[in-house]
Amino acid sequence: NAGVTQTPKFQVLKTGQSMTLQCAQDMNHNSMYWYRQDPGMGLRLIYYSASEGTTDKGEVPNGYNVSRLNKREFSLRLESAAPSQTSVYFCASSEPPGGGSPLHFGNGTRLTVT
């Protein structure tokens, strides 16, 4: 039981390049989330998926897109990376949808955009 698995662990991009961050959970959770973490700013929600087939914007969605591929997988795409997107990205999942239960996090993807 791996929990929430994120790939890659590290990535360096040049401005304008694109990439997809992958996330998979094996806890059969309905809800999945993408957060970014910047020094001194805590975790900020980028996008979330309350259930398979649905996605919604969070607090800081600009510059990102997501895909809920199936119940297990939720990917985050940067179409044209910018230095402001240098951050640590965390995927999380929870049950049940709608809140009231803790999120379980992966170990993050550390992204640097030069």
Place this chain on the structure above:
Amino acid sequence: GESVGLHLPTLSVQEGDNSIINCAYSNSASDYFIWYKQESGKGPQFIIDIRSNMDKRQGQRVTVLLNKTVKHLSLQIAATQPGDSAVYFCAENMRSWGKLQFGAGTQVVVTP
């Protein structure tokens, strides 16, 4: 807007002492609160949660206290150990909203 915040950015604690980490919240509609621990290079790890119909909840070496009157949340760690050195986050959630809002975190440093 309303937000979750922490009073102290860094807390230094001697090994064996008890730690108290504080958190203020301002959203009166929040009804579920969580504490997370984050070690360097890892994702946040769930420690303990509490619902707004409770004022205290205990886990293994940890206790969370909720004071809704003053909108204050605290995490107490008994007999702090070197392995407790980490950043601790509080988070709040409104069930109708369904998304957690996190505080900035506080660094706990355990000294021998």
